[in-house]
Amino acid sequence: MKRMLAPYLAFAKKSFLNKSAYRFDHFMGILNTLLKIFIFWCIYRTLYGARTEVDGITMAMVTTNFVLSIGLDALFSVNDYYLPDRIGNGSIATELLLPVSFQGRMLFENLGNTLFKLFFHFLPAVVVSALTVGILPPAGAGSFMMFVVSALFGYGVLWSVSYLLQMFSFWLINMWSLITIKNVFINVLSGSMIPLWFMPDWMAPVLKVLPFSSIYFTPVQIYLGQLTSQEILGKCLIQLGWIAVLYLCGNFLWEKGKKKLVVQGG
């Protein structure tokens, strides 16, 4: 098991170390995250005004939602161009010859990045936010543990969405437009720009049939203790379901795309 994983861990380590080379960009990234949190905090502070709660949601809960979901958004940044770049410059052909699974490599390089960002982006951003705009503590030790688990699944959903989308680069040239449009959906429907409590009711069915709300909002709800254990179990199963469906669809396209690549020589 350990031997099988070794090359993937090496990929993860490589991208972890690569990341640390661009320090200035890195600090700009943290600043960017903090600014986003700060802007939304300012907006909601004004919206709440003298009110202590709206629909049972307090300002502190809203702030916590933004800190966590914008923080996770920064933490999870998946490289949407991993496959498109390799197809674009033709290096995919040689990479397929390596004795490691391409998907595994894709995932672990991203995990290396994410691990780096956990310590050097997410945690600093959360600490600074906690000291400035404030953040609620988790509802309990159990909630916190389930938050971590569900956040991990959330990452899985986000990664799988990107994975499925990237497969289209076997057939389409302009991935930029498609990826940009995907990100519009994530930004609007995942809760990182508008807390999903405040979504109009007629949007509820849309949220239900799309995977985006289980990326950040499910973990946030668990963190705040808004869900019963039964609901937590249900939501986590939904997350796993999405991962399975998206990944399998992605794999189906991957096999087709690979065949096309072999037949046409790229």
Place this chain on the structure above:
Amino acid sequence: MTFIEVNNASKKFRINQRASGIPGMIANLFAPKYEYRQAVKDISFSIEEGEMTGFIGPNGAGKSTTIKMLSGILCPDSGEIKVGGFSPYKDRKKYVGNIGVVFGQKSQLQWDLPVLDSFELLKAIYRIPEKMYRDNLERFTEMLDMSGFLQQPVRQLSLGQRMRADIVAALLHSPKIVFFDEPTIGVDVAGKETIRQFIRELNEKDNITMIFTTHDMQDIEKVCDRLIIIDEGTKVYDGELMGIRERFGTTRQLDVEFVQECSVEPIEKVEILELDQRKKRFIFENRDVKIDELMNELLAKYSIRDINISEPEIERLIRRIYQGEVS
């Protein structure tokens, strides 16, 4: 008539010494540290109207900086440059209408559009009169055999075709001086020959003054009358191309492939290099060793599969010149 006059031109570049890390970056923002590199040092030369001059030198010798000062991109720190009565940097807008520049590494054509569209754009930029444009276009297209791809997008052209189109682009406004910066780089042998012939012919018929930088000794030999060699920012040779041969003789090299592995006895005034087990390279001076005698000697003594004679590459010749074997 002296057309280009360069007197003691020097150019120094300031290179920012960046300290690493965030504190270094911030320190750099407020109190930057610099190091100076002298790219060109007190260079002087003059070129007559209609002359065809080759500039050579190793990478980083100051060729590009000199060309950029002559064409007005860079301003010399000290010294004076006059071209056709203009000071290139100060009189930029008036001056550049009289020059054409071809950068072999950097096309000025519109990547996605047919060649002709780029030419039409240049016609507007340089305010080329209709008749001059038509005449030039027709003449150059024929000389360079380009009619086949004028309507093709640049991105679909081969490197040789693109280079020909780029050369025409630099000539449409009938410049009096043309700078060629590595105009044959990456082009195949036949393509290089076409370009060289074209340049030669243009120089002779139109009396255009030309300056040529290259790494290819063949370019220089087939195109230029005069050679200026630059190294470490200074001029180390300036004279006729023929002169250089007479003064230094010519180094030749003979690559010999033997039928079987063998050791070769030392030969007087010949340097012998081991290429691999059966191949050896013999390097010698034309004036010291007669090539036919050497070949006869080798053929008599050893059984030989193949012999190949070649000129040494330009770098070797230049190295010899600035290592003081010449002056």
Place this chain on the structure above:
Amino acid sequence: MENCMDVMHLIGVYTKTIMKSWFQYKVDAVLRSLAVFLRESTGIIVVYFTLLKFDTLNGWNVYEMLFLFSLLFVTYGILILFFTGLRDFGHTVRSGGFDRFILRPRGLLFQIIFVNADWFAAIGHGGLGITLFLVSAAKVGIVWSFDKVVYYLLAIFGGVLIQGAVFLFLATLNIYLLETGSLKELFYWNARKFAGYPVSIFHRAIQIGMIYIVPFAFVNYFPAQFLLRKEDMAAYPELFLYLTPVLGIVLYLLAYLFWRYSLKFYKSSGN
């Protein structure tokens, strides 16, 4: 006169060339413009949903907010038609493109401005700006009298120039520093993130930044205030309502002087 005709002709040829390059990839062009349009709509959709719940943000209702946004997008749409070359100036310097500009008998800034235009961004941003304007203008209670129309046009002009000045200033820094992407991110794009909302909702320090340092507040907030007169204007001097065109011209001139002064330090890209 002849000179003027010649310049107009050249601008025409440049524009024709840009459009022709653009139409080489029709599907791609449509998709890109659409993607930019949707990407920029994100913030609008979020505000729209939020205000369905909360009605007003510091006294600004949905349509007033959309009007505020529309100024930001309309000015950027126009800006990017003229200043794409300044936005991408760092790349132009590094790739040797600026050397080529120097070798042509035309003004340098003239070439930078007219040689390229990002039509995807122009259509995406501008289209969004116009859409927002059409949706909101009739519903925010502005009586479009002659002087208001003139004011609006002047405000657009000033807003374009203010942002143009920031672009020109950042582009000039490329002559000294090779890489300025991070500075642009810091001073332009981050400031712009705040600019969609009424500046009055932010902390004092941010307000000072948006008014005195990177004066985005004059691009949309104060012009919108002139037309809408919301209560939060009480915190600022009345004079701010009229400054946008003047500020645009002054800042652009300052940036232009800095550019002229800096050109002699240009050292061409390394070999």
